[in-house]
Amino acid sequence: MKGTMRKKIVVTGSNGQLGSELRAIDRAGRYRAGYEFVFTDVAELDITDAVAVQAFVGHERPQWIVNAAAYTAVDRAESDAERAELLNATAVRNLVSAAEAVGAGFVQVSTDYVFDGLRPADEHALTEEEPTGPQSVYGRTKLAGEAAALAYDRSFVVRTAWLYSTYGNNFVKTMLRLGAERSELGVVADQWGTPTYARDLAAAIMEMVVFADEHPDAAGFGLYHYTNGGRTNWCEFAQEIMRLGGRNCAVRAITTAEYPAAAARPAWSVLSTERIRATFGALVPDWRESLAECISTLDVLG
Numbered sequence: 376m377k378g379t380m381r382k383k384i385v386v387t388g389s390n391g392q393l394g395s396e397l398r399a400i401d402r403a404g405r406y407r408a409g410y411e412f413v414f415t416d417v418a419e420l421d422i423t424d425a426v427a428v429q430a431f432v433g434h435e436r437p438q439w440i441v442n443a444a445a446y447t448a449v450d451r452a453e454s455d456a457e458r459a460e461l462l463n464a465t466a467v468r469n470l471v472s473a474a475e476a477v478g479a480g481f482v483q484v485s486t487d488y489v490f491d492g493l494r495p496a497d498e499h500a501l502t503e504e505e506p507t508g509p510q511s512v513y514g515r516t517k518l519a520g521e522a523a524a525l526a527y528d529r530s531f532v533v534r535t536a537w538l539y540s541t542y543g544n545n546f547v548k549t550m551l552r553l554g555a556e557r558s559e560l561g562v563v564a565d566q567w568g569t570p571t572y573a574r575d576l577a578a579a580i581m582e583m584v585v586f587a588d589e590h591p592d593a594a595g596f597g598l599y600h601y602t603n604g605g606r607t608n609w610c611e612f613a614q615e616i617m618r619l620g621g622r623n624c625a626v627r628a629i630t631t632a633e634y635p636a637a638a639a640r641p642a643w644s645v646l647s648t649e650r651i652r653a654t655f656g657a658l659v660p661d662w663r664e665s666l667a668e669c670i671s672t673l674d675v676l677g
């Protein structure tokens with residue numbers, strides 16, 4: 376196939392967890408016949424710079440922009456709201472207006488922290504229709520980013536949760552490190568959700584992109600939830616990490632009140648993935664299965 380026939384995907388924030396997984400997908404070559412990736416991070420494309428974003432996108436003229444950049448330091452955001460707003464909301468508007476100018480599809484990634492997290496009596500998984508009510512600066516700014524993306528009719532917004540990978544810093548790596556240093560640890564057991572391997576999220580995003588390209592009149596643009604399957608709490612998640620990582624560290628349950636943090640977290644943010652599975656056939660492996668897969672490829676074990 377001629378190179379010019381390939382569709383171009385500009386990825387922002389591609390040194391992060393999700394961006395690194397998209398790089399890995401590109402390296403694996405599965406989409407090489409149909410897609411050409413242009414990976415950027417802040418050094419190549421600062422998404423807060425509206426002029427630079429317009430110029431870059433105008434020059435590349437991609438068919439897709441996938442925004443994997445964000446202000447993800449949830450606690451720091453509480454005292455750095457201006458920067459969080461700039462990166463999570465204003466910069467999304469920059470990307471949307473650049474995407475619109477060249478007719479590109481746009482993928483924005485959001486978070487379960489847009490919900491208030493009050494535990495429903497029937498403990499149902501939250502659908503895309505559930506009312507939002509962010510409790511933190513991070514959640515509020517990400518919700519504003521969703522609105523900016525959804526104002527454009529060629530956007531996907533994918534809410535995910537508890538993201539981890541072999542790249543960057545995340546809960547899995549922190550637990551493996553602490554598990555090697557300590558024999559006992561307290562982890563909160565009253566916040567419920569579902570961990571998500573960034574590799575699975577990256578794969579789901581590619582399924583959506585391909586689907587939209589193959590069904591231009593019924594692309595399915597709009598809001599979706601994607602996490603791994605099942606539900607757990609941070610304590611049980613940590614216990615499973617220790618077990619799979621061969622760490623001899625007892626993880627004991629504590630309450631949120633015993634572990635003060637600057638930003639409030641939802642107590643209940645189990646997301647329903649029904650819509651993304653029904654629309655695109657996205658694969659949703661169980662969280663334990665994906666965690667085992669990730670830990671088996673990490674080289675920090677021992």
Ligand SMILES: NC(=O)c1ccc[n+]([C@@H]2O[C@H](COP(=O)([O-])OP(=O)(O)OC[C@H]3O[C@@H](n4cnc5c(N)ncnc54)[C@H](OP(=O)(O)O)[C@@H]3O)[C@@H](O)[C@H]2O)c1
Nearest residue numbers: 388390391392393417421422444445447484486535537538
């Ligand atoms: N991590 C989670 O648990 C979680 C949960 C739910 C939803 N999400 C969402 O999932 C998405 C991906 O998260 P992630 O964990 O992959 O994020 P991440 O690892 O923090 O990566 C974000 C990337 O964006 C880059 N970046 C920062 N400022 C930038 C700028 N001005 N222009 C361009 N790039 C910039 C960062 O660079 P620096 O590192 O140099 O700042 C980093 O490489 C985000 O939308 C996040 O909100 C994450």
